[in-house]
Amino acid sequence: MADKVKNGRKSGQMATMGKVLNYIRRYWFLVGLSLILAAVTVALTLYVPILTGDAVDLLLGKGSVDFDGVSAIMIKIGIAVLITALSQWVMNTCNNHITYHVVKDIREDAFHRLEELPLKYLDAHAYGDIVSRVVADVDTFADGLLMGFTQLFTGVLTIFGTLIFMLVTNVPIALVVVCITPVSFLVAKFIATRTFSMFKLQSETRGEQTALIEEMIGNQKVVKTFSREEAVKEQFREINGRLEKCSLKAIFFSSLTNPCTRFVNSLVYAGVGIFGAFLAIRGGISVGRLSCFLSYANQYTKPFNEISGVVTELQNALACAARIFELIDEQPQIPDGEKAKELTAARGNVKLENVYFSYVPDKKLIENFNLEVKPGQRVAIVGPTGCGKTTLINLLMRFYDVNSGRICVDGTDIRELTRGSLRTSYGMVLQETWLRAGTIRDNIRMGKPGASEEEVTAAAKSAHAHSFIKRLPNGYDTVITEDGGSLSQGQKQLLCIARVMLCLPPMLILDEATSSIDTRTELKIQNAFAAMMEGRTSFIVAHRLSTIQEADIILVMKDGNIIEQGSHDSLLAKGGFYANLYNSQFAG
Numbered sequence: 236m237a238d239k240v241k242n243g244r245k246s247g248q249m250a251t252m253g254k255v256l257n258y259i260r261r262y263w264f265l266v267g268l269s270l271i272l273a274a275v276t277v278a279l280t281l282y283v284p285i286l287t288g289d290a291v292d293l294l295l296g297k298g299s300v301d302f303d304g305v306s307a308i309m310i311k312i313g314i315a316v317l318i319t320a321l322s323q324w325v326m327n328t329c330n331n332h333i334t335y336h337v338v339k340d341i342r343e344d345a346f347h348r349l350e351e352l353p354l355k356y357l358d359a360h361a362y363g364d365i366v367s368r369v370v371a372d373v374d375t376f377a378d379g380l381l382m383g384f385t386q387l388f389t390g391v392l393t394i395f396g397t398l399i400f401m402l403v404t405n406v407p408i409a410l411v412v413v414c415i416t417p418v419s420f421l422v423a424k425f426i427a428t429r430t431f432s433m434f435k436l437q438s439e440t441r442g443e444q445t446a447l448i449e450e451m452i453g454n455q456k457v458v459k460t461f462s463r464e465e466a467v468k469e470q471f472r473e474i475n476g477r478l479e480k481c482s483l484k485a486i487f488f489s490s491l492t493n494p495c496t497r498f499v500n501s502l503v504y505a506g507v508g509i510f511g512a513f514l515a516i517r518g519g520i521s522v523g524r525l526s527c528f529l530s531y532a533n534q535y536t537k538p539f540n541e542i543s544g545v546v547t548e549l550q551n552a553l554a555c556a557a558r559i560f561e562l563i564d565e566q567p568q569i570p571d572g573e574k575a576k577e578l579t580a581a582r583g584n585v586k587l588e589n590v591y592f593s594y595v596p597d598k599k600l601i602e603n604f605n606l607e608v609k610p611g612q613r614v615a616i617v618g619p620t621g622c623g624k625t626t627l628i629n630l631l632m633r634f635y636d637v638n639s640g641r642i643c644v645d646g647t648d649i650r651e652l653t654r655g656s657l658r659t660s661y662g663m664v665l666q667e668t669w670l671r672a673g674t675i676r677d678n679i680r681m682g683k684p685g686a687s688e689e690e691v692t693a694a695a696k697s698a699h700a701h702s703f704i705k706r707l708p709n710g711y712d713t714v715i716t717e718d719g720g721s722l723s724q725g726q727k728q729l730l731c732i733a734r735v736m737l738c739l740p741p742m743l744i745l746d747e748a749t750s751s752i753d754t755r756t757e758l759k760i761q762n763a764f765a766a767m768m769e770g771r772t773s774f775i776v777a778h779r780l781s782t783i784q785e786a787d788i789i790l791v792m793k794d795g796n797i798i799e800q801g802s803h804d805s806l807l808a809k810g811g812f813y814a815n816l817y818n819s820q821f822a823g
Contacts, residue, residue, distance in 0.1 A: 251557045255380070258337045265329045272326035273388040277396045279319045280534065285400070286312050288527030330384035338377045341556075344563050345369050351567035354634045355594070363446025368562050371445065372438055372555035379552020386545050390538030397535040401528065405520055408528055411506045412535060418502065422495045433485035435554035440478045442558070447471060485551070500533075507532040569636070571653045578656040581741040582645050583610040583772030585631070590640035592630060600626060602796060604640070608788070613773045615783035617816065618792035624776045627792075628744055631774065633657055644742075662735035666747035668727040675704055676711040678730055682738040690737060697763050698733035700726070725753065732760065736767060743773040780817050789813065 259266060290308045293301040346369065357365075401409035451458060451467055458467055511525045520528075590604040601623050608614050616624045629635045630642060633649050641648045649657055662682075670678050679694060680686050686694075691711065695701040703726055707713040715722060722730075735743070745764065765785070777783045784803045791799035791806070791813045799806055799813050806813040 248553055248557075251553050251560060254560050255337075255553075255556055258340055259333065261340070262333045262336060265333050269326050269329040269333070269384065270388060272322045272329070273392050276319050276322045276326065277389055277392040279315045279322070280393070281396050281400050281531070283312055283315050284527045284530035284534070285404075286315070287530065288521075288523035288525075290523070291526050292521055292523035326389075327385060330381060334377055334381040334384060337380065338373055341376070341559060341563070342369060342373055345373070345559055348563050348565060348567065352565055353568040354629070356565055358594075361443070361446030361450070363444075363449035364442040365562070366449060367438075367442035367445040368558050371441060372558050375438070375555040376552045376559065379548040379555075382545050382548045383552070386538075390545070393534060393538045397531050401531050401535075404524060404531075405514075405528065408507055408511050408514065408520070411510050412503055412532065415499070415503050415506055418499050422499060430485060430488050430550040432554075433481060433488065434551040435557065436481045437478065437485050437551075438555050438558055440474065440481055444471070444474045444478055447474060489551075503535065504529070504532045572651065574651070575653045576647060576651060576656075578644060578647070578652045578660050581660040583612075583742050584608070584643075584645050585742070585772060586643045586646075587630075588641050588643070590630065590642065591638045592626065592635065593638065594626075594635075601630075604796065606790070606797065608772055608774075610772055611770050612787040613768055613775065613785070615775045615777060615786035615789045616792060617777060617780065617783065617789060617813065622792040622794060624792060625746060628663075628746055628774065628776065631744065632661060632663065660740055661742045661744055662738055662740040663744045664728075664731050664735050664746070668724070668731050670715060670717070670722075670727055670730060672717045673714065674711065675707065675713050675715065675730065678715070679711075679733050679737055681734055686737055694733045694737035697736045697767075698729050699760060699763070700729035700733045703729070729760075732763075736763070739767065741771055743768060743771055744776075745773065746776040791816075 286308050290305050293304045293308070349365070349369075398409065398413070401412060447467075447470065451471075458464060507528055511520060511528055514520045515522060515525050585606075585608040587604055587606040590601060592601040592604075593599050604627075606614075616627060618624055626635075630637055633642075633654055636650065641650070643649065644652065644657065644660070671681070676691055679691050683690075692701065695704055695711075704711060704713075775783055775786060783789060786803070788800060789803060789806055790797050791811075793812065799809065799811050801809070807817060
């Protein structure tokens with residue numbers, strides 16, 4: 236079992252790395268240039284110790300210092316250092332360009348995928364966790380990727396380049412270094428195999444924490460109303476405690492990198508120093524060449540420090556990347572077919588035939604649902620909470636597709652229509668308002684961006700929103716924050732109603748559209764709705780039955796089925812479920 240988990244983790248890491256490389260491959264020219272510059276930097280860095288060793292040999296012996304030779308070597312060292320610095324600067328610029336362009340591409344793909352995902356994905360995931368993936372996880376991935384580009388190329392090239400230079404200079408001492416090298420790989424492997432899962436758990440817990448914070452900020456009034464502050468604090472403490480534990484474990488193993496690799500560095504340096512000293516005593520190597528070797532030993536082991544740190548950061552980056560790619564790889568909603576038709580000038584004939592639907596396969600909701608609505612009819616949908624009213628609206632708008640059966644508009648299955656044209660044919664006002672950051676005018680114009688000032692004002696007057704808009708500091712130019720800011724719930728709902736009245740689509744969906752509006756304004760809105768619904772097919776979801784008495788058809792739903800249907804008077808005369816529901820509201 237443990238082997239399966241281990242193999243699964245390795246295959247997951249390899250798959251994530253493959254996806255990262257696919258993004259990097261787009262910038263192959265910069266990657267190639269960075270590699271070339273890394274090679275130049277390493278070659279010159281390794282050439283300087285040789286020049287230094289030659290200079291040391293020219294300084295040995297009393298009164299026999301070759302000042303001309305030393306001066307020439309110093310000039311060469313200066314030129315090599317200048318070229319190295321320039322190469323490193325250009326290489327770092329290339330690495331920054333690659334990293335942040337890759338991050339930009341990943342963020343764009345993640346956001347585009349969010350726009351393409353079906354609503355069932357968003358309904359099943361906490362918003363804060365999704366935000367954490369697109370923002371925090373991508374930032375962590377960027378840090379690891381940048382460190383990888385900056386230090387990995389030069390580190391690997393330095394190791395191999397140093398070995399080659401040492402083998403060319405003196406084989407026995409080089410073999411001492413080669414024999415101690417496996418210790419570094421064992422240390423790196425030990426750390427790498429233990430950090431990935433810990434950093435992944437850290438990212439997941441951080442996403443859970445972000446989700447809780449986002450939820451609590453968005454619903455702070457509810458929290459305070461029900462005195463849930465202490466319970467929320469306790470929930471936050473629990474998540475924060477788990478985040479602390481997994482972070483400590485991840486940081487503990489990653490912090491082993493530096494002392495462990497420094498220990499290996501000391502072993503290599505000591506081995507070269509002791510073995511080289513015995514060779515120098517016997518005349519097997521000059522003092523200058525030994526100083527060159529000691530410099531190489533230091534340069535050879537230094538990249539192991541960096542690479543071990545890079546490996547740790549890459550483990551963290553890959554863990555975050557895996558969460559991002561989980562989002563990007565999610566199955567998007569089924570696209571419109573190539574032969575999908577545009578719904579234009581809809582008459583409003585809506586028909587549901589043998590519709591079955593459930594959000595969860597083992598929990599049935601709507602079964603064998605049949606309904607035919609003629610153009611211009613007003614259909615009210617009532618029933619207890621959870622009976623399927625809002626689900627029916629989701630199916631009409633094709634936010635969800637039916638499991639079986641079909642829904643037709645003007646005789647065409649809505650799956651054969653483009654989603655855009657279907658949804659444009661509906662005007663929708665929900666109980667939950669949604670406003671974007673911008674001016675009042677922009678929010679009303681959302682469904683009709685090219686609307687004139689007169690049209691916007693007329694729509695606001697029809698929705699009885701004009702009077703309160705004029706009282707705002709800048710009228711229609713007043714800028715509001717996301718979700719309406721300081722506007723009351725009723726004012727936000729009036730703006731959403733004005734938005735629909737501006738578009739005047741051929742079909743309407745009103746889901747508790749006046750739930751947050753005072754009774755006096757509601758009567759006026761009902762009159763405006765009545766005028767707007769004239770000749771338009773309308774679906775009205777309502778709990779207050781006084782608002783639907785004029786509907787042509789009232790559908791009474793329970794457990795996903797229509798148990799009664801008819802006009803208000805005929806349903807009252809039956810004395811069934813609707814009559815009981817109506818009388819319970821007006822018992823006085």
